[in-house]
Amino acid sequence: MAKGIPTRNEDYSLWYNELVKKADLAEHSDVRGCMVIKPYGYSIWEKMQQALDTMFKDTGHVNAYFPLFVPKSFLAREADHVEGFAKECAIVTHYRLKNSADGKGIVVDPDAKLEEELIVRPTSETIIWNSYKKWIQSYRDLPILINQWANIVRWEMRTRLFLRTAEFLWQEGHTAHATAQEAVDETLQMLNVYAEFAEKFMALPVVKGKKSEGEKFPGAVDTYCIEAMMQDGKALQAGTSHFLGQNFAKAFDVQFATREGKLDYVWGTSWGVSTRLMGALIMAHSDDDGLILPPKLAPIQVVIVPIFKNDQELQAIREKVKQIVQDLKKHNVSVKFDDRDTQKPGFKFAEWELKGIPVRLALGPRDLENGTVEVARRDTKEKQVMPVDQAAVNVVVLLDDIQKNMFKKAAEFRQQMTTPVDTFDEFKKVIGERGGFVAAHWDGTRETEAAIKELTKATIRCIPLDATEEPGVCVYSGRPSARRVLFAQAY
RNA sequence: CGGGGUGUAGCACAGCCCGGCUAGUGCGCUACGUUCGGGACGUAGAGGUCGGAGGUUCGAAUCCUCUCACCCCGACCA
Numbered sequence: 034m035a036k037g038i039p040t041r042n043e044d045y046s047l048w049y050n051e052l053v054k055k056a057d058l059a060e061h062s063d064v065r066g067c068m069v070i071k072p073y074g075y076s077i078w079e080k081m082q083q084a085l086d087t088m089f090k091d092t093g094h095v096n097a098y099f100p101l102f103v104p105k106s107f108l109a110r111e112a113d114h115v116e117g118f119a120k121e122c123a124i125v126t127h128y129r130l131k132n133s134a135d136g137k138g139i140v141v142d143p144d145a146k147l148e149e150e151l152i153v154r155p156t157s158e159t160i161i162w163n164s165y166k167k168w169i170q171s172y173r174d175l176p177i178l179i180n181q182w183a184n185i186v187r188w189e190m191r192t193r194l195f196l197r198t199a200e201f202l203w204q205e206g207h208t209a210h211a212t213a214q215e216a217v218d219e220t221l222q223m224l225n226v227y228a229e230f231a232e233k234f235m236a237l238p239v240v241k242g243k244k245s246e247g248e249k250f251p252g253a254v255d256t257y258c259i260e261a262m263m264q265d266g267k268a269l270q271a272g273t274s275h276f277l278g279q280n281f282a283k284a285f286d287v288q289f290a291t292r293e294g295k296l297d298y299v300w301g302t303s304w305g306v307s308t309r310l311m312g313a314l315i316m317a318h319s320d321d322d323g324l325i326l327p328p329k330l331a332p333i334q335v336v337i338v339p340i341f342k343n344d345q346e347l348q349a350i351r352e353k354v355k356q357i358v359q360d361l362k363k364h365n366v367s368v369k370f371d372d373r374d375t376q377k378p379g380f381k382f383a384e385w386e387l388k389g390i391p392v393r394l395a396l397g398p399r400d401l402e403n404g405t406v407e408v409a410r411r412d413t414k415e416k417q418v419m420p421v422d423q424a425a426v427n428v429v430v431l432l433d434d435i436q437k438n439m440f441k442k443a444a445e446f447r448q449q450m451t452t453p454v455d456t457f458d459e460f461k462k463v464i465g466e467r468g469g470f471v472a473a474h475w476d477g478t479r480e481t482e483a484a485i486k487e488l489t490k491a492t493i494r495c496i497p498l499d500a501t502e503e504p505g506v507c508v509y510s511g512r513p514s515a516r517r518v519l520f521a522q523a524y
Numbered sequence: 525c526g527g528g529g530u531g532u533a534g535c536a537c538a539g540c541c542c543g544g545c546u547a548g549u550g551c552g553c554u555a556c557g558u559u560c561g562g563g564a565c566g567u568a569g570a571g572g573u574c575g576g577a578g579g580u581u582c583g584a585a586u587c588c589u590c591u592c593a594c595c596c597c598g599a600c601c602a
C-alpha cells in the first residue's frame with residue numbers, strides 16, 4: 034500500500050474521484066449518472082480494447098453489432114433475466130417532441146407514443162438470441178462465436194466514475210453451441226482469457242472462481258468471474274463469464290437439428306468486461322503521486338523531458354533525442370518528446386507522474402556534455418543516469434521489469450490481504466477492521482450468505498476454482514463445508 | 525428512495541448565522557522581466573446573470589418558499 038492513500042473509509046472515494054479528475058481520465062457529466070471519458074482516459078481504454086480484441090480473435094471470435102434498443106417483450110422472455118434487470122432500465126416510450134402549447138420550450142408529443150416501449154439495452158442477450166433464432170437451423174450453423182463492443186445503460190441508484198455509471202462501455206461475447214460441454218468449455222476459456230488479460234496486461238492478480246447462486250447472472254446456469262483486490266481492501270469483480278445452459282435458447286425458441294437428426298435447444302454463453310477495468314487499474318496501482326500504468330497499457334510508455342534555458346539548448350537536445358526516439362520506436366516503444374516551452378521541467382515531471390507514464394527520460398546540457406541521460410521509473414520512482422546510447426536497450430528491459438514488478442507488488446498485497454478465518458467473530462473483526470479477502474467455510478446456502486451480508490456487508494466474491502478440498506464447518510451456521518470460499522466487501 | 529452536504533470567476537473555496545457602498549482569497553489564465561536539473565518569482569492585468577424561479581425588504585450571495593443539479597453515506601446494484 035502506498036503511504037498516504039486513505040483506506041477503508043469514505044476518504045478513499047474522495048481520493049479516487051480526485052485522482053480520476055486530476056489525471057485527466059474522466060469526469061462526471063451533467064447528465065445524471067453518466068461520465069465523460071476524456072481523451073487520456075479513453076486512450077487507455079483503447080489499449081485495453083486492442084489487447085482484448087486480439088485475444089478474442091485468437092480464440093476464434095468475430096465482432097458484430099446489435100441494436101441499442103430492445104423491445105420490452107424480449108426482455109420479459111427469460112424470467113430470471115427480466116427480474117434481474119427490470120429495476121434498472123431506461124425506457125423509450127415516445128419518438129417525437131413538439132413545441133409546448135404555452136410556447137415555452139418543447140414537450141413530448143403524446144401522439145407519438147410507441148406501441149411497444151423500447152428498453153435501452155442493459156445487456157444484449159435477448160436481442161442477440163432473437164437474431165440467433167433466425168440464424169440457426171442445424172448443427173452445421175454452430176458454433177456462433179460473436180463479440181460486440183458497445184455501450185449499455187443500467188439506471189443505477191448511485192454511481193461512481195468508471196466503477197458504476199448509468200451508461201458504460203463494454204464488450205459482450207455471446208456464443209451458441211451444439212453441446213453443453215462445448216459451451217462450458219467456451220465459458221471457461223473466456224474466463225481464462227480475462228484472467229490472462231488482467232494479469233499480463235493490467236498487472237492485476239485475480240482469483241478465478243464461480244459465483245454463488247445468489248450472486249450469479251440473471252438467466253445463467255453458472256457464472257464465473259475474476260475477482261481482484263483493491264488497495265483499500267475492497268474486492269472488485271473485474272470480469273464475468275456465464276454458462277447460460279439452454280435458458281435463452283428456450284426463451285427465444287432457438288432449436289437446431291443435431292447430427293443425429295433430432296431437435297435440441299442450443300447451448301449458450303455470454304461474457305463481458307467493461308470500462309470498470311479502468312477503475313480497477315486505478316485503484317490497484319496508484320500512489321500519492323498519481324496513477325501508475327502498467328507499460329503494456331500505457332498509451333505513452335516513455336516521456337522525454339528536455340531541460341533547457343533557451344532555444345539553442347533545446348535544439349541541441351532535440352538532435353540527441355531524435356536518435357533515442359528512433360531507437361525506442363525500433364523496439365516498438367511508444368514515446369513522447371515533451372518539448373513544450375510553456376511548462377518547466379519540474380512541472381512536467383509531476384504531470385507525467387500524475388498520469389502514470391512508466392518511464393521518464395530527462396536530458397539537459399549536463400547530459401549532453403557527459404553523453405548521458407537520466408532514466409526514472411514511475412513504479413518505484415528510482416532514477417539512474419546512464420550513457421545515452423544505451424538508453425533505448427535499457428528502457429526496453431526496464432519496461433518489462435516495471436510490468437513484472439507491478440504485478441508482483443499487487444500479488445503480494447493481495448496475499449497480505451487474504452485471511453483465512455474459522456470463527457464468525459474473527460470473520461467480523463477482519464472484515465470490519467482490515468478488509469480484504471476472507472477465506473472461510475460456508476454451508477452453501479443462500480440463507481447463510483444473506484445473513485452474513487446483512488451482518489458484515491461482505492458477500493461471497495467467488496468459490497475459487499483452485500480451492501483445495503478441505504472439510505470444515507461453516508463459519509456462520511456450523512454446518513459441514515467442503516472448501517473455503519472468498520468473502521469480501523466489494524465495489 | 526432515506527440521511528447528510530454543496531452550489532459564488534476555468535478550478536478550489538471564504539463571505540450567509542446577524543441583509544447595506546464597487547462581492548473577496550488562493551491556484552490557474554494574459555503581458556513583461558528575472559528564472560529553468562523536481563510543481564519558479566516579481567510586477568501589472570483580464571475574468572462574476574452569487575444554480576434557477578418566486579417572495580419579503582428602501583436594499584438580498586445573505587432571510588422565506590419552491591425548484592434544479594451535483595457530491596458523500598445508506599438502500600439498490602450479478
